[in-house]
Amino acid sequence: MGSIKPDTTVFELIRSQPEFNEQLWQYLNRRVSDWRITTGKEKAKEYAPLFARIEKNYGVDRGIMLGLWGIESAFGDPDVQKNHMRPVIPALAALAWGEPRRRAYWEQELLNALVIIERGWSSPEEMRGSWAGAMGHTQWMPEVWLNVGLDYDGDGRVTPFGKPDDALAGTAQYLVKRGKYRAGEHWGYEVRGARTTAGASRTYEAWQKAGVTRADGKAFPQPNASARLWVPVPGGPAFLLGPNFYAVRSYNPSMNYTLSIVHLGDRIMGGGPLVQPFPGGERTPTLAEVQEIQKRLTDLGFDTGGTDGRVGNDTMIAVRNFQRKVGMQPADGYAGVKLLARLRQGL
Secondary structure, eight states, rough: TTOOOOOOHHHHHOOOOOOOOOOHHHHHHHHHHHHHHHHHHHHHTTTTHHHHHHHHHOOHHHHHHHHHHHHHTTOOOOHHHHHOOOEHHHHHHHHHHHHGGGGHHHHHHHHHHHHHHHTSOOOOTTTTEEOOOOOOTTTHHHHHOOOOOOOTSSSSSOOSSSSSSSHHHHHHHHHHTTTTOTTTTOOEEEOOOOSSBOOOOOEHHHHHTTTTTESSSSOOOOOOOOEEOOSSSSOOOEEOOOOHHHHTTTTSSSSHHHEEEEEEEHHHTTOOOOSSSTTOOOOOOOOOHHHHHHHHHTTTTTOOSOSSOOOOOOHHHHHHHHHHHHTTTTTTOOOOOHHHHHHOOOO
16 A cells, blocks of 8 residues: 555545436436447357356346446446546545545445455456446446455456456356345336336236236236336336346446346347337437447537447537537437437538
């Protein structure tokens, strides 16, 4: 710790409100994107033996693992690591020193990170992550790395970096141990016929008798399994959520985040888009449409930081600046089909 200089930029990040206030349909469209679905299918093929082994050992469905991997790190994309990550020891040191609300938590996470280094599992140079100290393919906090991580590839160390074996298997173990994941059960389903916006847990069979059916018209494959009703936006899609939805939610306690993971997993595994539209929502733009948005914005002087069809912070800032320039309301930074139609008109 002798040469550590605290990363005091974390204090701005921990106190800043989210810059973009996304509606749920925008949140899902950005995360369950063409790029992530296509890349996820490629990763499913590339790592099929690894996913088969994880399913056999832990019972966690590969769709869930692919969705989580895609949302957390864009499948371990090196550009994400290079452009959006920072050394975690200076960040955790600053938080342990200067964040009074959760000082004990940050102190413990700093100590956990030092134990990881002491064990020879990693080095301060390798340990780059978010401002809060989450690292690698599936964004492990030091405590998760230390206590739930696995040496699944047998190289003598536990690590969420490099090959995805340790990260994915350790995360599957987390979902089982801490989330109480149930092997063989689906997370839930989009449904129709809900006459309320919430409901106590009851079996799929009981829900069906109450007039609630799957939105895609298929049968519930496990009628005796239980689920709760959730309608996140009145007038929008409704869902029956089983225990495995909440197992995934244990990884990050946000309903919208969890829905994006399980829906992305379904899409990667061949499922279709949501059947029912969100009020005021748009369809998800295709990869080619996002690339066209980025190219047109860049040509007009609004730098998107690349034209790869992936919407990151640079693209959202460029979109919002364009929206403000031409008077589009709301100036929400959302790169969608309505924005593309306006871009095609020019400034």
